[in-house]
Amino acid sequence: MLLRKTTIVVLAILLCLSPAVLLAKPVYKIGGIFSSTGRASFLGDPEKKTMEMMVEKINAAGGIDGHMLQAVIYDSEGDPAKAVSAVNKLIHKDKVLAIIGPSTTPTTLAIVNFVERAQLPLISCAAGVKITSPVKPWVFKTAQSDLLAVAAVYQHIQARGIKKIGIITVANSFGESGKNQLLAQAPDFGLEVVQAESFGAKDTDTTAQLTKIKSAAPEAIVCWGTNPGPAVVAKNVKQLKLDIPLYQSHGVASPKFIELAGDAAEGIILPTGKILVTGLLPEDDVQKKILEDYQVDYQAKYKGNVSGFGGYAFDAVNLLAKALKGSNGDKNKIRRALESMAHHVGATGEFNFSAQDHNGLAPSAFVMVEIKGGTWKLIK
Amino acid sequence: MQEIIQYLFSGITTGAIYAVIAVGLSMLYSSTELINFAHGEFVMLGAMAIVTLWVHMALPLPLAFAGAVALGCCMGLLFERLAIRTARTPQPIVLVIITVGASIFLRGVAMIVWGKDPFSVPAFSRHDSIEIAGAALLPQSIWIVGAAVLLAGGIHFFLKKTLTGKAMVACAVNKKAAWLTGIPSEKMGILAFAVSTGSGAVAGIFIAPITMSSYDMGTMLGLKGFCAAMIGGLGSLWGAFAGGILLGVLESLGAGLISSGLKDAIAFILLLLILYICPGGLFSAKEAKRF
Amino acid sequence: MDDNKKKQWTENTIFLVVILGCGLGVDNTYYLQIMTFIGINTLLALGLNMLMGYAGQVSLGHAAFYGIGAYTTAILSGTYGISPWAALVCAVSCAVFIAFVVGLPTLKLSGYYLGMGTLGFGMIVNILFREWSTVTGGSSGFVGIPMLEAGPVSFMSGRNYFFLVWMVVLVAVLLCRRILSSRMGRALRSIHDGENASLAVGVNTHFLKLQIFMFSAALGAVAGFLYAHFVMFISPESFGFMVSVKMVTMVVIGGMASVWGALLGASLLTLLPEVLHGFAEYEMIIFGLILMVVMIFMPQGLTRGLLDIYEHSRKRDKRHGN
Incomplete structure (x- = not known):
């Protein structure tokens, strides 16, 4: 335990001293709101962990255009009022560029008006159809709609x-x-x-x-x-x-x-989503490699199994990272980049965003499985 | 007809759960005049303890059972000593808020100890469901009903027939007078708490196999337990028992015959009706009174 | 008596100055919005405080009125396009009417029975919000509540809304004090001290309790109205049992039977989660502990408790001086 802590400290110091940071451009702050406790913690917990892990990974690879990412994550506890106060904190106090989450439909709907007003991209991890239909300019989502x-x-x-x-x-x-x-x-x-x-x-x-x-x-x-x-x-x-x-x-x-x-x-x-049956997917499945990598990373860091819910945050961070590239921190550019994102293969499926579709997934994002002998079996 | 019998079976099963919880609450009320809003959390503790002791540590069931009940009793003891006894002014409203605080606290602790995921516990006896007149009855349901009857009977016997129990009732009726006759009223308070929270843990242990246990399972169960206790009449053990069964059956019938979305409302509508029509409860002669 | 009036006058002036100071001095929208939430919660606590602190009646279902206010205005202005201000009138009258109907039998109860009766009422209303989904939007919540506007003034900006909410709070505070210093206020306190005695001297306690119940329901509905148009989204969870408990906690922690106690309690309970954010997993434990510790050692609430400690230490100093 002590050893691990020391290693982390040493690593942190090394990271701070590394030339990349010395010459660093300003960090990109991105916000996260997840219900990491409360009734919907089974959604929020893996999402939060995934976001933290992904940000670390992107930073280790040199950040985005030389900008380091900084994740500011708050817990909504699945409570709309808490999500609202979190979103205001992110927008006005932390001044983030974009927000990932929240985990549930009511918490997302509660903050939609605030991000629309502040003109800030939001990538929700909740399933409800109401979030992206009708389409709101600044609101996207990665979870498959029900x-x-x-x-x-x-x-x-x-x-x-x-x-x-x-x-x-x-x-x-x-x-x-x-x-x-x-x-x-x-x-x-x-x-x-x-x-x-x-x-x-x-x-x-x-x-x-x-x-x-x-x-x-x-x-x-x-x-x-x-x-x-x-x-x-x-x-x-x-x-x-x-x-x-x-x-x-x-x-x-x-x-x-x-x-x-x-x-x-x-x-x-x-x-x-395919994440649950990664091992059973045919070799030529485009998502297979991505899912395997995510799984390995997640298990190495948290010693737990991945879930489809963490996958939503995985996709959200990746989409955002792609959109941030070349945006120079301009929220309008990020939004436009997100809206024109096509053929992005993620953990949940292949995303093709457009001005009419801010979810961007096709029915092929789902596979049907049957539970047999205490494990999943792919149907078809 | 077959459906009605099935509704009755389901209702009696859930009702027995409510009954066990209500009996614990009622028992505490009859000996300390206190309503413990953290009671549902002790049910949760019992269920979680059986998960750890029986499922994870693979202790034999009787030992795990005893361990879980002991945990419930000990936590109740600590709770009484640290929070209830130390209160400067033991007015009911203050005590209610303290128990509400305790319920949030216990939930928080359970979340740290057991995590946020739910757990499942196998049934105590591995039998198939029994079929009576085309309706299925679970062996675990029989366990629960049996536990409810035993518990209510045991507490009834304890309060009415043993010296300690009688002393406990005396403390509730008039603490000072009881103290004058030489009853150690402080000890009685502690004992009442331990028995009540222990019975809450028993409820948790028995329902763990039919449902899923998680750190936040207690609140709704506790509330339904209150309803049952109120319907039966606060302070009356058999009233609480009957109230629990009645509530369970009505809920089940309501879900089956009226609307399952309004199932939870049934408990509370019934509660309001009882309060308006005969506030003392169906089975209690006592009048509703002030704190 | 004159002295007392003067004191109240200064207090109110200080309050107004503080509101103006906060509203004009604070520039960060986040802080303004937190303070707006404090204002809304203060309204809730004020209403409940009148009922609990002065009339001595516990309500564990008061979030229902908060919800009735919010849903009435949401449905009228969102679905039917009625002006929000007209909706406010409907929301308040609706809450008052329901309070009358429910209060009539419920307030005859007392003690735990009253607590359970109000709890049951709160639960039923919440289930209605959830199940009546064609009208209320069900558990996914109600989307599409319009922004408030008054002629040329838009309340879009955080600052305008802040002032709107706090002006309402100021009016509510004045109203509460007015009631308390009237004949009704004295009668109320007499109920708190002993219902039978006040009955004996000719106070119609049941009617009085009902009036206060309706008044606090009206304040709750106003708070609900302000909340709905501020967040522009409502869902049943925001008006559930835990919210009722939170309201009671605000009143009790701040100190019952004290107008400023309501303000203190509301501020504390709104700020606490913000501060506890850093503790993430431990938030519930800490919140529960604070609740218990305050109640154990300062059952009169923080306002009274801190004053007691202050007076106690002053007394001791004096003794040492002698």
Whole structure:
């Protein structure tokens, strides 16, 4: 421990003395707002760590056009009011060039007006469709919209010849946005939602809702939520001996879900970013190399597994770094560079931003996986 | 029909959880006239302790169980000694805020100790769900209901039949008079706290297998526990027990027959109705009174 | 009595000067915005303080009125395009009406029962905000609340909004003091000291409590209005149980039954998270500890507690002098 600390100190001193810094141009300050504690910490925590790691890495490689990056990160705790005070701090006190985050849809929507007013690029890591539709000039996002996730799930259901489905969604912004998409897109795939139920994020039991769904006799169930609720749903589905396919959302696409649901996870099908199944991807997949590198770096630094959520921040930092190049710290230039970004291959998918699309992802950003033998299996 | 039975089974399971929590709260109230807003956090401590002791350290279940309960009791003891006893003016509002502070504090500590991720605990007995009239009943549900009955019965026996328990009730009725008759009222307060938080930990241990445990699981459970205790009548053990079961069943029926989105509202609407119509609770003769 | 009036007068003048000083002297928008939040929280604390500190009634669901104010103005001005100022009138009357309907049976309760009753009410309102998604935007929140404008003055800039909020706070402070020094104020305090005694001397305690409940609901709604148009986005989480607890904490930490205590409590609770940011993971532990320690050692709140310490040390000095 002591040794490690000394090494860090020595390294820091060396870094300060290195000629690059002595001749340094002013640092580029970039802000981060993540819900690193609180209910959505499973999103914010890996995002924050990833951002810190990426900034370190970019600086070690000489920064951007000789400018070092400095990350100023605040915790929103998933609370819109805290996100607002954080965004004001970043804009007016820290005077950052751009902001990455927040992690959740409500916190993002809460700060959108402030970044628009201050004319500052924001790259959100939240899933909600409302963030980029309608398009706001200064707001981008790297997380796949639930629009795409629902489309991926429905495609799979349709291919199986299923017509009637029941849905069960968590009563928070993630579940609600998912529910709206599930209901809105069902007719496009020739599906009928026979029963729509919801459960509380902290519910201990969901058998009542599932019983109601069961009585409507659907051919498949789609559950939309983030850990731990969907694991409870998975367990309850097994307990009620519901012998129909259970689909989950990308919100539970992490090894934690398999651990939580245990045996009940078997046979569950869900959409996920490719990050979860890096090892299973074919060699010619353009994202494979990027994902592997990210994974190795992250594991070396934090000794934990990567998640798709950290991937959103990974892409956001990379996109921003690309946009910062040659911008000279001009926010308008950064924004324009972001908007015209094309064929940027990231951890989440290939980004093609345009004036009409500030998310820039295609449905191919998702792959469908099935849980078999306690691990993921790529479908198709 | 089959659905109704299933709703009842689910309701009784969740209801039993609420009942255990409510019994702990009610017991503390009947012996110290205090409402512990940190009670949900002790439930969380119990659940997290069983995760560490049983799942991670692989201790035998009875030992892990005892360890988790002991942890709950000890934390309750410390809490009483350090925070409640030291309060300069033990007015209810002050004590309520102290317990709210303690709940935030305990949540913070748990977040540091166990991290932010949820954990899962295997069921105590590995059986398939039992089928009765087409409805599935979990073995763990039977465990929970059994625990609730045992706990309520045990505390009832303790308060009504043992000398220590009677002394504890005496302290609640009139502290000074109890002290005059030679009851060590301070010790009784501590004991009441330890038993109450210990029972909270028991609730946590039993629900850990049917749900997911995380550092922030306690708040909502604690609130529902209050509702149950209020519905049954504060200070009445069997009232709290019945209130818990009633609340669970109504929630489950409400989720099934009305709307699952409004499920949480049912508990609170019921609470308001009870408060407006018979504020003493359904099963208590006592009148609602001032602090 | 005259002395007292003079004292109040000076206090108010100092307050006004401090507001003007802060508003004109501080240039950084971040600090102005923090102070705006303090102002909004002060309004909340003031309202609740009237109820808790003076009338002696606990409310654990007061965030509901804050939310009702915010959602009413959001829906009326955002969805239906009504002028925000007209929406303010609706928001306040709506909150007052609901306070009347809810307060009628609830305020008959007391002690823990009252606490639980108000808690239940707060939870139900919050669930409504979440579930009535076609109107409120559900848990993703309500987007599209317009900016405030008054003729040629736009409140877009941080400074204008700061002045708007703090002028409202000033008016609220004056209003509270006016009520407190009236016959009603004396009757209120009598309830706090002993409800039965005040009943005996002919105070209609239930009606009085109801009036104060409605007044504090109105202040909450005004705060909600200001919050909604400041952030221009609201979601149910901002009006949940923890917010109610935070409001009670502001009142209690600042000191009950003290107008300035509300200001102190609101400032502390708004600034604390900003300061604790550096502690990241430990923020909750520290926040909980502060809450407990203040309540254990200064149950009258910081205002009274610090004054006590000051007076105590002065007394001791005097004794030493003798």
